[in-house]
Amino acid sequence: xxxxxxxxxxxxxxxxxxxxxxxxxxxxxxxxxxxxxxxxxxxxxxxxxxxxxxxxxxxxxxxxxxxxxxxxxxxxxxxxxxxxxxxxxxxxxxxxxxxxxxxxxxxxxxxxxxxxxxxxxxxxxxxxxxxxxxxxxxxxxxxxxxxxxxxxxxxxxxxxxxxxxxxxxxxxxxxxxxxxxxxxxxxxxxxxxxxxxxxxxxxxxxxxxxxxxxxxxxxxxxxxxxxxxxxxxxxxxxxxxxxxxxxxxxxxxxxxxxxxxxxxxxxxxxxxxxxxxxxxxxxxxxxxxxxxxxxxxxxxxxxxxxxxxxxxxxxxxxxxxxxxxx
Amino acid sequence: xxxxxxxxxxxxxxxxxxxxxxxxxxxxxxxxxxxxxxxxxxxxxxxxxxxxxxxxxxxxxxxxxxxxxxxxxxxxxxxxxxxxxxxxxxxxxxxxxxxxxxxxxxxxxxxxxxxxxxxxxxxxxxxxxxxxxxxxxxxxxxxxxxxxxxxxxxxxxxxxxxxxxxxxxxxxxxxxxxxxxxxxxxxxxxxxxxxxxxxxxxxxxxxxxxxxxxxxxxxxxxxxxxxxxxxxxxxxxxxxxxxxxxxxxxxxxxxxxxxxxxxxxxxxxxxxxxxxxxxxxxxxxxxxxxxxxxxxxxxxxxxxxxxxxxxxxxxxxxxxxxxxxx
DNA sequence: AACCATTATGGAAACCTTTCCCTATTTTTT
DNA sequence: AAAAAATAGGGAAAGGTTTCCATAATGGTT
Numbered sequence: 076x077x078x079x080x081x082x083x084x085x086x087x088x089x090x091x092x093x094x095x096x097x098x099x100x101x102x103x104x105x106x107x108x109x110x111x112x113x114x115x116x117x118x119x120x121x122x123x124x125x126x127x128x129x130x131x132x133x134x135x136x137x138x139x140x141x142x143x144x145x146x147x148x149x150x151x152x153x154x155x156x157x158x159x160x161x162x163x164x165x166x167x168x169x170x171x172x173x174x175x176x177x178x179x180x181x182x183x184x185x186x187x188x189x190x191x192x193x194x195x196x197x198x199x200x201x202x203x204x205x206x207x208x209x210x211x212x213x214x215x216x217x218x219x220x221x222x223x224x225x226x227x228x229x230x231x232x233x234x235x236x237x238x239x240x241x242x243x244x245x246x247x248x249x250x251x252x253x254x255x256x257x258x259x260x261x262x263x264x265x266x267x268x269x270x271x272x273x274x275x276x277x278x279x280x281x282x283x284x285x286x287x288x289x290x291x292x293x294x295x296x297x298x299x300x301x302x303x304x305x306x307x308x309x310x311x312x313x314x315x316x317x318x319x320x321x322x323x324x325x326x327x328x329x330x331x332x333x334x335x336x337x338x339x340x341x342x343x344x345x346x347x348x349x350x351x352x353x354x355x356x357x358x359x360x361x362x363x364x365x366x367x368x369x370x371x372x373x374x375x376x377x378x379x380x381x382x383x384x385x386x387x388x389x390x391x392x393x394x395x396x397x398x399x400x401x
Numbered sequence: 402x403x404x405x406x407x408x409x410x411x412x413x414x415x416x417x418x419x420x421x422x423x424x425x426x427x428x429x430x431x432x433x434x435x436x437x438x439x440x441x442x443x444x445x446x447x448x449x450x451x452x453x454x455x456x457x458x459x460x461x462x463x464x465x466x467x468x469x470x471x472x473x474x475x476x477x478x479x480x481x482x483x484x485x486x487x488x489x490x491x492x493x494x495x496x497x498x499x500x501x502x503x504x505x506x507x508x509x510x511x512x513x514x515x516x517x518x519x520x521x522x523x524x525x526x527x528x529x530x531x532x533x534x535x536x537x538x539x540x541x542x543x544x545x546x547x548x549x550x551x552x553x554x555x556x557x558x559x560x561x562x563x564x565x566x567x568x569x570x571x572x573x574x575x576x577x578x579x580x581x582x583x584x585x586x587x588x589x590x591x592x593x594x595x596x597x598x599x600x601x602x603x604x605x606x607x608x609x610x611x612x613x614x615x616x617x618x619x620x621x622x623x624x625x626x627x628x629x630x631x632x633x634x635x636x637x638x639x640x641x642x643x644x645x646x647x648x649x650x651x652x653x654x655x656x657x658x659x660x661x662x663x664x665x666x667x668x669x670x671x672x673x674x675x676x677x678x679x680x681x682x683x684x685x686x687x688x689x690x691x692x693x694x695x696x697x698x699x700x701x702x703x704x705x706x707x708x709x710x711x712x713x714x715x716x717x718x719x720x721x722x723x724x725x726x727x
Numbered sequence: 728a729a730c731c732a733t734t735a736t737g738g739a740a741a742c743c744t745t746t747c748c749c750t751a752t753t754t755t756t757t
Numbered sequence: 758a759a760a761a762a763a764t765a766g767g768g769a770a771a772g773g774t775t776t777c778c779a780t781a782a783t784g785g786t787t
Binding site for chain 2: 769
């Protein structure tokens with residue numbers, strides 16, 4: 076493949092001049108520019124981005140460490156973040172950690188050695204001590220010391236769910252969700268605010284004995300089997316808020332299997348926006364996250380890193396989606 | 402950050418020796434190795450991968466150009482391909498084309514300039530003329546001249562669906578799917594074999610007037626609205642094969658809205674494996690694709706490129722998933 | 728006509744590795 | 758003991774850019 080040197084020789088100019096032409100930098104006489112551009116076209120010269128990365132010490136790549144892009148909401152996030160970064164001229168590298176801390180650490184190391192421009196981090200693991208201050212990081216839904224973060228307004232989401240259920244006449248509420256804070260106490264997850272907002276609003280309204288069903292963090296897709304049993308135990312529950320739509324879907328199925336009608340007997344509200352389950356007859360009433368807005372915030376923050384502007388944490392509004400389950 | 406030069410100076414050896422140490426290449430005396438490794442640890446030296454890419458003229462990155470990772474099957478594919486490549490030591494860059502040919506071409510150009518090691522291509526567009534022979538390519542589900550490809554056995558899938566429906570007693574069959582061959586005649590899509598296998602098997606069994614509902618290729622997620630009308634027109638149809646589970650889910654919803662019971666009155670078979678819709682009470686009977694096996698095949702082919710071994714096209718077996726809709 | 732600012736261009740260093748080639752030392756073979 | 762082979766290690770080029778610095782040409786002022 077032709078290099079800048081070949082172009083320079085062929086055009087009878089120095090390589091610095093060719094560099095100025097392709098980068099529109101410095102002074103270049105009009106005729107010289109035209110001559111060089113002609114040769115570039117002839118030789119089909121394309122600047123080698125690796126060499127460029129070499130001198131710039133960065134490579135135009137943003138990495139996204141994510142547990143599992145199979146989870147629909149995460150898949151959407153990847154999609155929109157990719158779109159957004161494309162606009163800014165960045166490329167997106169997707170790194171699936173499968174929630175494994177070891178894989179996250181391998182990736183962080185690798186990404187640093189590859190001089191990626193930034194890393195977007197979505198993890199529940201306690202990796203604070205391994206985060207390199209020199210690597211521009213943005214965290215989604217989790218707070219780490221000194222790392223700017225983006226999150227949906229989970230607390231408001233919890234309130235919204237509680238408000239809706241209570242106003243719909245529910246008297247006995249239940250929350251079902253993974254214990255994202257599990258063993259790793261130092262990680263503050265935004266997600267836990269869903270539970271918090273829900274609980275606090277219910278308490279304010281005099282519902283003090285909301286049943287809290289927690290289970291260890293899994294793969295985001297299936298809930299542990301014994302949860303099904305716990306749903307059965309509480310026949311008096313008439314309003315359930317689930318940490319995600321995927322969980323809500325499972326819960327609805329389980330309830331109906333047990334002969335309870337949704338939403339007549341029990342109302343179920345999920346979280347994420349109900350998009351995933353809209354096709355099969357029944358759609359899920361849900362607190363929606365806006366992946367596009369989240370992606371835009373991430374794009375802006377990465378750009379702020381690039382421009383060396385100050386970076387402020389972003390809380391993205393949620394919305395209410397009225398489906399068939401509540 | 403410490404460079405190989407710093408290590409060399411500190412350890413009192415030449416840079417070539419340090420290089421040999423970190424790459425386990427050439428001859429290095431045991432004591433020298435230990436001395437160098439000690440300094441490497443002290444300075445926390447990590448080889449700069451960009452510089453390495455510079456000399457190697459490749460960067461350890463495989464790119465995956467995909468229409469839309471939001472589509473569940475594609476999301477799964479990304480997930481498994483990423484896992485597989487991780488094993489081989491490659492990183493995965495995900496490029497969402499949104500089915501837009503312009504974006505695909507921009508990406509192809511960019512990836513070439515970035516000297517990625519290989520590109521996995523998933524597209525319906527007619528980009529054959531733009532494919533660079535020097536760039537190692539692997540195509541999924543589409544055949545391009547001189548490009549090795551991986552595909553599920555779509556033809557067998559079509560047969561399997563027809564066989565099942567006919568053996569279940571269906572007399573009036575329908576196929577619903579996008580016209581993946583649309584305007585772009587030169588692209589041979591594997592997906593069109595789903596229709597073909599279905600039609601041919603039905604014909605063999607004497608069902609010659611299978612209704613073929615085609616619509617222009619969209620975003621893989623929603624089918625055009627007028628298709629709903631066409632479903633309504635054919636009240637005698639008792640067996641429908643859909644090009645994907647997403648379409649099947651829409652079709653089931655539409656049928657039930659029109660008062661037809663699934664699977665009693667009409668049986669519906671989807672394609673992809675029924676995983677996407679298993680949560681909401683009714684699961685979809687489906688011809689399954691195996692994303693893990695596909696990913697493994699892709700991994701092997703990329704490795705074959707690397708090892709300069711011959712590469713053979715791969716057809717991945719499909720399987721039958723018995724759900725509630727047929 | 729002399730001077731200064733502006734425009735224009737090229738050479739070379741720098742970015743950080745790998746690798747080729749050469750020299751030196753040690754070990755093995757005859 | 759001499760020759761050959763194996764081991765060890767260093768210098769420098771190469772990979773393809775960008776950018777700093779120096780020099781040269783041009784245009785405008787007085």
